[in-house]
Amino acid sequence: MRGFVRVFWFGLLALWMAAPPIRPGLAQEGGRLRSAPPVLPDAGDDIAIVADSRGVVFSVVDERGRIVSNLREQDFEIYEDGRRQTIDLFRTGNDLPLMLAVLIDVSDSQASLLPAEKRAVDVFFDAFFRSGKDYGALLTFSGEVRLANGLSGHLKSLKTALGRIEREQRFRDEDNATPSLGTALYDALDITARETLDGRTARRVIGGSGTRRAIRRAICVLTDGRDTASQLPPERVATNLRRRGIVVYALGMGDRFRFGDVDRDALEQLCAATGGRAFFPTDEADLERSFKRIVDDLSGQYIALYRPTGPPGTARQRTVEVRPRDRRLRVFSQTEYTAD
DSSP: OHHHHHHHHHHHHHHHHHSOOOOTTEEEETTEEEEOOOOOOOTTSOOEEOTTOEEEEEEEEOTTSOBOOOOOGGGEEEEETTEEEOEEEEEEGGGSOEEEEEEEEOSGGGGGGHHHHHHHHHHHHHHHOOTTTOEEEEEEESSSEEEEEEEESOHHHHHHHHHHOOOOOOOOOTTSOOOOOOOOHHHHHHHIIIIIISSHHHHHHHOOSSSEEOOEEEEEEEEOOOOSSOSSOHHHHHHHHHHHTOEEEEEEOOOHHHHOOOOHHHHHHHHHHHTOOEEOOSSHHHHHHHHHHHHHHHHTOEEEEEOOOSOOOSSOEEEEEEEESSTTOEEEEOOEEEOO
């Protein structure tokens, strides 16, 4: 019996050694080698984007600006530099990690609202944050941007930083006058996108030229929408946000008795240009409901993975377009990237 077992295993070994080798990343079909399709993760796993693949996260709205979250792969086409691409993986984005920066206006016009805003943001963190999966950052602005808590996967540190935020305190002279620093909303959004959601820590989380993680990125800004000090124009900021695939949501509130109404048009235009939405809550309960709608909207995003079919070459800018087959729909996504 033992001799039979030894002969059996030696036979298997001989068959294995005689078989032609299969190189990693290739599969056999009819005696020929072909490129193997990318390994797809389980539904609960993060999505890894290998070096020769690209991932695009996008949101879709209808003619009335409402998020559309029930679409399928066949409802879209992806083009890179004008060439149609084959979609290898399509999934709703709620499975993906979320990288979100909360940006709070602490200028004089927001002073009376700050306590209610902080309470609502605290509830918002509890609603969206999944420990070990999502990342948050907390910033404040008036004439300048201040980092209250950098990009972190620790909910406790974000909440601790939130509790320490106070209204801006300005120097007053003997005549009780203050230097006019203004409010730089658009500069603050641009800095948040560049330095926080596309900065060193964010790039380390996402990964480099090898395997990268697919991730959603968004900014939630609480402000009255009035900008008096930005160096950058709104159109350029919106373009930069779209280029990075960062969605902006705004919660427009202000002290209308001392500083006038909220600039609704400015906030609506900014959010619409990036695929987000603007909300204008009337009280603290309405503010919390608005945050809940933001969570629902972010859950309705999509991700598509594809392997670019364009010619290889040195690093250069490439354009990406996600086209819905239903032309009544509008897609918001990253519009370009630099090829490795």
